[in-house]
Amino acid sequence: MIEKVRQEQVAQLALDQAKKLGCEDVSVVCAFSNENQVRFANNSITLVNNVRDITLDVYLSLSKKRIIGSSYNPTEKGIIRFIESLAKSCRALPESKDYVSLPQGPFSYSPHHANYDSEVEDASFVEYAKEAMSSALSSGANRASGSINSEVTNLFILTSGGATSSDRVSQILLNIRAFADDNSSGHGLSCSSYLSDFHPSEAGSRAGIYAKRALNSALISEGEYKVIFTPTVIANILPIASSASAFTIESGNSFLSERLGQKVAVDKLNVEDRGVFEHGLGGRIFDDEGLPTRTNRIINAGVFETMLHNSTTAKKFGKGSSTGNAGIIAPRSTTVVFSAGDSSLEEIVKETGEGLLITNNWYTRYQNIRTGDYSTVPRDAAFRIRNGEVKEPVSGFRLSDSVPRQLSNIELISREREWIKWWEVSTPTLAPTMMIKGVRVTRAVGS
Amino acid sequence: MSDAEGIGVRVVFDGALAFGATNLVSKESVTDLVTRLVKNAKHASEGLKDKVKLSREQSYTADWGVDEKKKLEDVQAEFLISFLKEIDKSIPSSVSEVTFPNRNLITFYAIDEKHYENSDGSKLRGRVPRVGYLCLLTGFYDGKPSTVSVPPGYSGLGGTGGWEVMDALNLTNYVPLQLQEVTNGIRASARPPTDENISVILGPAVAGLTSHESCGHPGEADRILGREGAQAGESFLKRDKLGMQIGSEEAYVSDDPTIPNSMGFYLYDDEGVKAGKRRLITSGKFTEFLQNRQTAEVFGVKSNGSSRAVQFDREPIIRMANTFIEPGDWVFEEMLKETKSGIYIKSFMEWNIDDKRLNQRYVGLEAYRIEDGELKEAVKNPVLEITTPKYWGSIDARGGDLAFTCGTCGKGDPMQGAPVFIGAPHIRLSDVRVGARS
Numbered sequence: 045m046i047e048k049v050r051q052e053q054v055a056q057l058a059l060d061q062a063k064k065l066g067c068e069d070v071s072v073v074c075a076f077s078n079e080n081q082v083r084f085a086n087n088s089i090t091l092v093n094n095v096r097d098i099t100l101d102v103y104l105s106l107s108k109k110r111i112i113g114s115s116y117n118p119t120e121k122g123i124i125r126f127i128e129s130l131a132k133s134c135r136a137l138p139e140s141k142d143y144v145s146l147p148q149g150p151f152s153y154s155p156h157h158a159n160y161d162s163e164v165e166d167a168s169f170v171e172y173a174k175e176a177m178s179s180a181l182s183s184g185a186n187r188a189s190g191s192i193n194s195e196v197t198n199l200f201i202l203t204s205g206g207a208t209s210s211d212r213v214s215q216i217l218l219n220i221r222a223f224a225d226d227n228s229s230g231h232g233l234s235c236s237s238y239l240s241d242f243h244p245s246e247a248g249s250r251a252g253i254y255a256k257r258a259l260n261s262a263l264i265s266e267g268e269y270k271v272i273f274t275p276t277v278i279a280n281i282l283p284i285a286s287s288a289s290a291f292t293i294e295s296g297n298s299f300l301s302e303r304l305g306q307k308v309a310v311d312k313l314n315v316e317d318r319g320v321f322e323h324g325l326g327g328r329i330f331d332d333e334g335l336p337t338r339t340n341r342i343i344n345a346g347v348f349e350t351m352l353h354n355s356t357t358a359k360k361f362g363k364g365s366s367t368g369n370a371g372i373i374a375p376r377s378t379t380v381v382f383s384a385g386d387s388s389l390e391e392i393v394k395e396t397g398e399g400l401l402i403t404n405n406w407y408t409r410y411q412n413i414r415t416g417d418y419s420t421v422p423r424d425a426a427f428r429i430r431n432g433e434v435k436e437p438v439s440g441f442r443l444s445d446s447v448p449r450q451l452s453n454i455e456l457i458s459r460e461r462e463w464i465k466w467w468e469v470s471t472p473t474l475a476p477t478m479m480i481k482g483v484r485v486t487r488a489v490g491s
Numbered sequence: 492m493s494d495a496e497g498i499g500v501r502v503v504f505d506g507a508l509a510f511g512a513t514n515l516v517s518k519e520s521v522t523d524l525v526t527r528l529v530k531n532a533k534h535a536s537e538g539l540k541d542k543v544k545l546s547r548e549q550s551y552t553a554d555w556g557v558d559e560k561k562k563l564e565d566v567q568a569e570f571l572i573s574f575l576k577e578i579d580k581s582i583p584s585s586v587s588e589v590t591f592p593n594r595n596l597i598t599f600y601a602i603d604e605k606h607y608e609n610s611d612g613s614k615l616r617g618r619v620p621r622v623g624y625l626c627l628l629t630g631f632y633d634g635k636p637s638t639v640s641v642p643p644g645y646s647g648l649g650g651t652g653g654w655e656v657m658d659a660l661n662l663t664n665y666v667p668l669q670l671q672e673v674t675n676g677i678r679a680s681a682r683p684p685t686d687e688n689i690s691v692i693l694g695p696a697v698a699g700l701t702s703h704e705s706c707g708h709p710g711e712a713d714r715i716l717g718r719e720g721a722q723a724g725e726s727f728l729k730r731d732k733l734g735m736q737i738g739s740e741e742a743y744v745s746d747d748p749t750i751p752n753s754m755g756f757y758l759y760d761d762e763g764v765k766a767g768k769r770r771l772i773t774s775g776k777f778t779e780f781l782q783n784r785q786t787a788e789v790f791g792v793k794s795n796g797s798s799r800a801v802q803f804d805r806e807p808i809i810r811m812a813n814t815f816i817e818p819g820d821w822v823f824e825e826m827l828k829e830t831k832s833g834i835y836i837k838s839f840m841e842w843n844i845d846d847k848r849l850n851q852r853y854v855g856l857e858a859y860r861i862e863d864g865e866l867k868e869a870v871k872n873p874v875l876e877i878t879t880p881k882y883w884g885s886i887d888a889r890g891g892d893l894a895f896t897c898g899t900c901g902k903g904d905p906m907q908g909a910p911v912f913i914g915a916p917h918i919r920l921s922d923v924r925v926g927a928r929s
Binding site: 079081082083085086087088089090091092093094095096097098099111112113114115116117118119122125126129130133134136137138168170187189190191193219220221223226295296297301406407408409410411412413414415417418419420421423440442444467484486487488489 | 495507510515543568593627716718724806840841852854874878929
């Protein structure tokens, strides 16, 4: 493949140039991505989009001085100029107190291409978009809007520590919103790496059914409710992996600061960081330092068990080694996995008795990131639960709560889980439905 | 450090729109790109219901840009670090018994160079240098942590131009002064008055954000037409709502990309249309929507130059630039003096709004109770949760002290974070209810 050869050449050129300039540590991650998108609105295709990029993420160290940079300019001239400029800036920096040399390879990586489907490269997503819209309309909506994003990314890493590997990942993300009128809408997602796991018709149907059921919604009173959150909402409002990053914790911006080893959630909550979840969504087999990614148990039976590290933060926090989550500056998760619970969706509704069902949300913002105090706006269909059944639609309210409080108030977790990645959730997340008690609901007053 | 270079192309074929981009800039790859785009557009045009037509607009040939007195290319990494260290040193170890052990300071600059051409004959070259600063701190008072930003509301300061823009901010004075004010909010314990309707004076940062969220966004014509429905959302406004009375006669909102040295500055948009000031709300009525060439054709108007792409590989879409509540003729002290009972929300942290822009919320950081024209005790986290018509309908006074902060506006799919200014003077709302954050 021409692009693969070019990626390796680009990475080698960047590494050679950096070594020539005296850099001791060099890590180059070169990505060739082919993104296709079909957007639609009001039952009509509004845009087809295709972007092909080669990008280069580079880390350099010189005399214990460290710098990172990204280049979208993969020409020979562009790379040489970029590395020279990066090295020049690096020389001007102070020594890093936390300097650690890059991990020494070679390493063995697995599984290769676990989330790559060659069929994604040639699929016609215009037809899939039409299928999703048609399904939404036949399920009760009168119009539908959304997008299908498909992306195939070839990754190649080369480090001065002797790490070298490549990986290939495909992703297909459908986000559809169906409308039964201006005030009633439903949402559907289908997120997968494999075409065989991509179900535009189901997502469209779910959006359409929700839209129809959301007609004639009522206002509700402020107060505390038992709330059933769909996987789409859980993946957004419980930011466990990003809060477990050593960088976020060191910056003082995590509700998990100073909580390592402590109980932070109910016993039944388990959350993992996975490098790659086979036949799941996205992921990477190596991190930006060249280390193989792995499984890290962040929350184990409600206890904050593992902070996510790169080599530098591991040293800073007195931990033996990285957890394979570099980001050179900020450790990060590539896949978040909430463990399944033991309830069916029907049991959750029944056991909730009286409460709310919230199917989607957006605009989550924090009053106090450190304490996890936030509010978010329910979006699309929401319903009252009465006598253990989903009843009338509700709207016009907001959730105003705190993440730690909610983690301690989780009552039920579903057996079924869904892959989530969309506008409000950037890291692929396998999430269940949850029922959380005592959720605070507010609304505009006196107006 | 980031270096990006590439080409983005948009084509319309039989009413179907296709966009594509590549950073593999060779004759071969660009030819390949355009061939793919035309093929994609042809495929999409089959049976297409809503065909795209672009409004006819004047074509231009121009070189435009922003001058730099202190060129950003000459600013070295070492200087940036010492710049931040100086600001950090200016932060006292304790401000009114509040300590700030966690301090995250960020400064950045970017130079955006663009060569634009279209099939109407426009040829434009633009160069925009941009600088900025952000700061996020965790303060501890009585053992309890509070995350705050300076300026509050996760916003920043900066603009377009050279490093002289940053020099003028005098951040080593500004940050400690702001922290002194912010700590009044951190230390506050009194509950805001929630039992009756009162007057609320909003500081420029809070009021400025309302102009962006509940006037600028719902007035974007692509939202009104439903094009952003699945992502950034739609609008409570419909095509026939131009002229609709949304607020009091004191409500005036504009958006102006041509404000010199503003964060959202440009002179020509990314469809080659000349930019100018847009008067969005005039005396309480919606008087103009933000238009690109696609929506302008649907509305039967000319584009007002609102189309922007944040990088070569993103589709140009309708964006705000510098949105603000127009200044009035009140001075803050008079506004306060003539307020019998109310609160003053000077700054905020948390905010959000529903995706039709009808139900918005702002949670105060520094805020005080007002009694008989005087500021009284600081109150803890008052919540202004209010519908958009009620909000704009409640304005009864606008100050003359227009002030701007910087923000990043999120919209698009894929997401495009656009640099903007957000501004307002002090304003007063009458007869509104506030809540308290529990």
